[in-house]
Amino acid sequence: MSGSRLKVTALRTAVPFKLVVTFSDESSGMFDARAMLAERGEGVEPLRDRAFFGTVELKNGVPTWPNHFDISPAWLREEMEKRGELNLPLPVRRRR
DSSP: OSSSOOOOOEEETTTTTEEEEEEETTEEEEEOHHHHHOOOOOOTGGGGSSSHTTTTTEEEEEOOOTTTTTTOHHHHHHHHHHHHHEEOOOOOOOOO
8 A cells, every 4th residue: 555554444353363354455354363373472472362362453443452462454464465365355347
């Protein structure tokens, strides 16, 4: 997205440990967070609890949990694209 900051515009959780996201560039998909949760760090530790994982909210376009752990929308989109989890918007077709 050139010229503007990428944001998450819609977010919900799916079991187990997945996020269904829509970005401001209209791309969307389902992020499997299990690899992220396998990383070390006190920020991700609470997210390993399914109930806590489900408490994610959007704060200024950024997925954020009550322990202040957040995911950069740019990183999230890049990871989803690498893994084949990202759906790009269909191009607008013009009538002839």
